[in-house]
Amino acid sequence: MTAGRFARLVVLLLGSWWTAGCGQRTTVEFWAMGREGEAVAQLLPEFHRLHPELRVKVQQIPWTAAHEKLLTAYAGGSLPDVFQLGSTWLPEFAALGAVAPVPERVRGNPALPPDDYFPAAWQSAMVDGGLYGIPWYVDTRLVFYRTDLLAAAGYAELPTDWPGFLAALRAVKRRQGEHQYAILLPINQWQVPVILGLQRGAALLRDHLRYGDFSNEAFRAGFDSYLQLFAEQLAPPPGDSQGANLYADFAAGYYALFISGPWSVGELRRRLPPDRPWDWRAAPLPSPTGVTPGLSLAGGASLVVNRRARHPDAAWKLIEFLSTPAQQVAFYRLAGDLPARLAAWNDPALANDPAALAFRVQLTQAAPPPRIPEWEQIAHKLAEYAERAVRGELSAGDALTLLDREVYRILEKRRWLLRKESSG
Amino acid sequence: MMRLADRRCWLRERNPAWWFLAPALGLMVVFFVLPVIAGLVLSFTDFDLYALGDLRRLRIVQLGNYLDLMQDALFWQALKNTLYFTLIGGPLTIVVALAAALAVNSKLTPCKRWFRSALFLPVVTTLVAVAVVWRYLYHPRFGLVNYLLTSLGLGPIDFLGDPLWAMPAIILMALWKNFGFGMMVFIAGLNAIPQRLYEAATLDGADDWQQFRRITLPMLQPTFVFVGLITAIGYLQLFAEPYVMTQGGPANSTLSLALYMYQQGFRWWNLGYAAAVAFVLFAAIAGIGAAQLRRRKGNP
Numbered sequence: 001m002t003a004g005r006f007a008r009l010v011v012l013l014l015g016s017w018w019t020a021g022c023g024q025r026t027t028v029e030f031w032a033m034g035r036e037g038e039a040v041a042q043l044l045p046e047f048h049r050l051h052p053e054l055r056v057k058v059q060q061i062p063w064t065a066a067h068e069k070l071l072t073a074y075a076g077g078s079l080p081d082v083f084q085l086g087s088t089w090l091p092e093f094a095a096l097g098a099v100a101p102v103p104e105r106v107r108g109n110p111a112l113p114p115d116d117y118f119p120a121a122w123q124s125a126m127v128d129g130g131l132y133g134i135p136w137y138v139d140t141r142l143v144f145y146r147t148d149l150l151a152a153a154g155y156a157e158l159p160t161d162w163p164g165f166l167a168a169l170r171a172v173k174r175r176q177g178e179h180q181y182a183i184l185l186p187i188n189q190w191q192v193p194v195i196l197g198l199q200r201g202a203a204l205l206r207d208h209l210r211y212g213d214f215s216n217e218a219f220r221a222g223f224d225s226y227l228q229l230f231a232e233q234l235a236p237p238p239g240d241s242q243g244a245n246l247y248a249d250f251a252a253g254y255y256a257l258f259i260s261g262p263w264s265v266g267e268l269r270r271r272l273p274p275d276r277p278w279d280w281r282a283a284p285l286p287s288p289t290g291v292t293p294g295l296s297l298a299g300g301a302s303l304v305v306n307r308r309a310r311h312p313d314a315a316w317k318l319i320e321f322l323s324t325p326a327q328q329v330a331f332y333r334l335a336g337d338l339p340a341r342l343a344a345w346n347d348p349a350l351a352n353d354p355a356a357l358a359f360r361v362q363l364t365q366a367a368p369p370p371r372i373p374e375w376e377q378i379a380h381k382l383a384e385y386a387e388r389a390v391r392g393e394l395s396a397g398d399a400l401t402l403l404d405r406e407v408y409r410i411l412e413k414r415r416w417l418l419r420k421e422s423s424g
Numbered sequence: 425m426m427r428l429a430d431r432r433c434w435l436r437e438r439n440p441a442w443w444f445l446a447p448a449l450g451l452m453v454v455f456f457v458l459p460v461i462a463g464l465v466l467s468f469t470d471f472d473l474y475a476l477g478d479l480r481r482l483r484i485v486q487l488g489n490y491l492d493l494m495q496d497a498l499f500w501q502a503l504k505n506t507l508y509f510t511l512i513g514g515p516l517t518i519v520v521a522l523a524a525a526l527a528v529n530s531k532l533t534p535c536k537r538w539f540r541s542a543l544f545l546p547v548v549t550t551l552v553a554v555a556v557v558w559r560y561l562y563h564p565r566f567g568l569v570n571y572l573l574t575s576l577g578l579g580p581i582d583f584l585g586d587p588l589w590a591m592p593a594i595i596l597m598a599l600w601k602n603f604g605f606g607m608m609v610f611i612a613g614l615n616a617i618p619q620r621l622y623e624a625a626t627l628d629g630a631d632d633w634q635q636f637r638r639i640t641l642p643m644l645q646p647t648f649v650f651v652g653l654i655t656a657i658g659y660l661q662l663f664a665e666p667y668v669m670t671q672g673g674p675a676n677s678t679l680s681l682a683l684y685m686y687q688q689g690f691r692w693w694n695l696g697y698a699a700a701v702a703f704v705l706f707a708a709i710a711g712i713g714a715a716q717l718r719r720r721k722g723n724p
Contacts, residue, residue, distance in 0.1 A: 068690055096477035373473055377692045387675055
C-alpha cells in the first residue's frame with residue numbers, strides 16, 4: 001500500500017516536472033543515420049539559438065538497420081518529422097507515400113536555390129518529375145591511386161581517356177607481377193559495370209523504366225570492357241578480394257588503384273601509416289575521349305519531410321538551416337560528407353583540398369541511377385550476373401539476356417501499376 | 425442455442441486439463457497460430473512495397489507465388505544448398521557429438537568437467553564474434569587454415585571466395601559451433617545406460633567394440649532420434665552463418681532458403697513471395713521431421 005502510494009507520488013512529481021515550463025516549444029523529431037547522426041547533433045545548438053521556440057530531437061540510426069527501421073516505422077505510423085534518405089531509397093518512400101512532394105512555398109524559397117546545387121544531386125531527389133527532398137550531401141565514385149606505383153610504371157599522372165587508362169593499368173600490372181594487381185574491382189558490386197555502361201550511353205532501362213535494357217549494344221560494350229579487366233588479370237580474380245581489408249591491401253601494394261567514394265578520403269587519411277614513403281591521389285574517372293572526365297554515378301542523401309509530419313513548418317525550417325552554406329561546410333568538417341550546395345565549396349576547407357577538388361570535378365559529370373523503387377533489387381541482380389560472367393559461368397551475352405529476363409519479372413508490378421494509372 | 429444447463433454440463437464434461445492448458449494455448453494461438461495463418465494468406469498475394477503504401481495496389485495471385493518459385497533458379501539453388509548443408513553437416517555433427525561424448529565420458533579422460541565445458545563453449549558463444557574469428561582463419565593469405573595447408577604442401581584455398589569451398593567451410597564452422605549441444609545430450613544418454621549391462625557383457629567375454637555396438641548404440645536410440653531431429657530442424661533453417669560470413673555468396677553458393685526468404689522479405693519487401701518461401705521451408709522441415717520419426721519408430 002505505502003509502496004503503491006509512493007509510486008503514485010513519484011509519477012505525479014515526474015509528470016509535473018515533465019510538463020512544467022515547456023511553454024509553446026515545439027519538438028521536431030529528426031532521424032539521421034550513422035556518422036551523419038552523430039555529426040548533425042553538434043550543429044543543433046546553433047539552430048536552437050536561432051529558433052528558441054523549436055527543439056530538435058535527433059535519433060541516430062545505424063546504417064545497417066536503417067532501411068528496415070524506416071519501413072517498419074512507416075507501417076507503424078511512427079516516422080519522425082524529418083529524416084535523412086539515401087538517394088536510392090527516395091523513390092521507394094515516394095512510392096509508399098511516406099514522403100510528399102516538396103510544397104511550392106518551399107521550392108520558391110530563396111534560401112534553397114536549385115541552381116546552387118549540383119544538378120546530379122538535385123536530380124537524385126526527383127522522382128517522376130516531382131521533387132521529394134532537399135539534397136543534403138553528395139557522393140560519387142572516382143579513382144584513387146598510388147602515385148609511386150603509377151610513377152614506377154612510367155605515369156606521372158593518370159591518363160584521362162580509356163585507352164590510355166587501360167595502357168597504364170597494363171603497365172602497372174607488368175611491374176606488379178603475378179600475385180599483385182593493378183586495380184581492385186569488388187566482384188559483388190554493381191557500380192563499376194553500370195558506370196562503364198552509362199559512359200557508353202546506355203540507358204539501363206527503357207520505355208519509361210518499364211523494361212531492362214541491358215542487352216543493348218551500349219551497355220554490352222561497357223560490360224565487355226569490365227570483363228576484360230578481369231580477363232587480363234588487371235583486377236584480382238573473383239574471391240581473392242573477399243574478406244580482405246581494402247586500405248591495408250592498398251598500403252601493402254596489393255593493387256595500385258581502386259574506385260570508391262568520398263568516405264575513402266577520410267579512411268585513407270586515418271588508416272594509412274603516416275610515415276609511409278609514398279602518396280595517394282584521387283582523380284576523376286577516365287572517359288572514352290578523354291576531353292571531359294568520364295561520367296560517374298551520383299549518390300548521397302536528401303533530407304525529407306514525413307507526409308504526416310506533426311510539425312511540417314518547423315521541419316522545413318530545420319532543413320533550411322542545414323542547407324545553408326555555412327552549416328554545409330560545418331557538416332563537412334565534422335562528418336566528411338561532401339556538401340550538395342555549390343556555394344559551400346568556396347570554403348578553404350574544400351577549395352584547398354586536392355582530393356575534394358577531384359570530387360568537385362567528378363560531380364559535374366555524374367548521373368543518378370534510375371529512380372524507381374525496384375532499382376536496388378535490379379542492381380543486386382546485375383551484380384549477381386556480372387559475377388557469373390566474370391567467373392566464366394556465363395558468356396557476356398547470355399548473362400545480359402538472363403538479366404533482362406529477371407528485370408522483366410521484377411518490373412511486372414510497376415508495369416501493371418502504370419497500366420492501371422493510365423486506364424483509370 | 426444451448427440451454428444454460430446444457431452448457432454447464434458441456435463445460436463440466438470437458439477434461440479439466442484443458443483449463444490448465446488454456447493460458448498457454450491462448451498465447452500460442454495469438455503469437456503463433458494466427459501469424460502463421462496470416463502468413464499463409466499473405467503467400468497467396470503479391471504484397472510488396474507498393475501494397476504497403478496503398479492496399480488497392482494489392483493483387484490476389486492465388487498460387488502464383490508458388491508457381492513462380494518453381495521457376496525461380498535461385499530458389500532451387502537455395503533449396504539445394506540447404507539440403508547439402510543439412511545432409512552433410514547434420515550426420516557429421518551427430519557423429520562428432522557422439523565421439524566427443526564418448527571421449528569425455530571415458531574413464532581414462534582426466535579433467536572431464538573442464539573438457540565438457542570447453543567443448544560446449546562454442547554453443548554459447550555469440551555467432552557474430554565466432555564468424556569474425558573464422559573469417560580470419562579462412563583468409564586466403566593470412567589465415568591459419570591456409571597456413572597449415574601450405575605447410576603441408578597444399579595450395580592456399582580461398583575458402584569463402586570459392587563457390588566450391590564456401591559451403592564446406594560453412595559446414596565446418598557450423599559443426600564446430602553446434603556439436604557441443606549434441607555432445608551434452610549424448611553424455612546424459614550414456615550415463616542413463618545401466619552399468620550392469622556392461623558388467624554382464626564383460627563376463628560374457630564381449631570386447632569394447634562389441635559392447636559399443638550391442639549395448640551403447642541400441643540404448644542410445646531415443647537420444648539419436650532427439651539429437652537427429654533437433655539438428656535437422658536447426659540446420660534446415662540455416663541463416664546466421666552465411667548471413668554473417670558470406671551474405672549468401674560467392675555466386676550464391678551459400679544462399680540458404682531462410683536467407684533467401686530474408687532477402688526477398690526484408691531487403692526487397694516482396695512479403696508475399698517471401699511468405700511462399702517460408703511455407704515451402706515449413707513443409708520441408710515437417711516432411712523431414714516426420715520421416716525421421718517414422719523411420720526411428722519402425723526400427724526399434
